[in-house]
Amino acid sequence: MIMKKIDVSTSINGIKLPLCIMNASGVLCTTDQELSNLLNSCSGGVVTKSCTYKPRKGNVSPRYFEWNTGSINSMGLPNLGINFYLNFLEKKEINKPVFLSISGLSIEENYFLIQKANGSSKVTAIELNLSCPNLLEKEDMLSYNFYKISNFIENIFKFNKKPLGVKLPPYFQDTHIKNIALILNKFPIFFVTCINSLPNGIFIDTNKESVVIRPKKGFGGIGGPIIKPFALANIHKFYTYLRKDISIIGCGGISSGKDIFEHILCGASAVQIGTQFMKEGISVFRRLKKELTFILEKKNYLSIDNFKGKLKVFQ
């Protein structure tokens, strides 16, 4: 029997990933040890924890909780500061694309961080996080402010030379996604990562009659299997409205190869794993690669391009 070679590599607007599966920013990608584990794993790329200029401890604990079908977090952007990430990359042998996630506390801080990232040859691309739901210091999320976001991105492309993408929150209206896409389409954006956690949920411990995390009176970002339908919907809509050369990185609710298949069917060129990576650890990438390859084999697809964005809808 001749075995067909199934190709699960991908390209993010020309950035080649040996595997279309990587970690989501925030999960096990903050410290030297965690990032080294990712570099040594079979993940297709490495995304760093969103960083600020100064190191941050983040919010008080407990700040993460998970149950069968989801997770809630209010980490509050704990990170070791941009210099740590750039120095870490400088001293490492890099064998796959590295996405430096940045999340400045102000627009000016973001310009500064982008400028710094531009100075490092080890950073393949910048993932600009416009959607952190958990900051105590600033209540409004830039990605829900269409006027500010447009002006902000326009200024970035006056100086930025690195491949850059944006990480977006979930949107719940067609017009919102259309408007964001219209803005992004005006700029040489490389990719869009959607979605970040669903902002401001609560989870309740019924026995204790209490919330489960301490910051912000128990409110936090929701991730895991329960958010998959929102991730798929956002990916599918962005796929229709974005310029075709802007790649979509799907994130939200992936715990199996079947979930990845669905993200790609909606238009994702690659996917990121958050809650399930937290639950399962570094071996998750090998398992998911195997499961995805098995599905492609069964369906007689040789690469992800055979079905990317080809979700059928009723006429």
Ligand code: RRO
């Ligand atoms: O650190 C966090 O609280 C956090 C961030 Br920056 C983010 O983008 N998404 C999230 O769920 N948590």
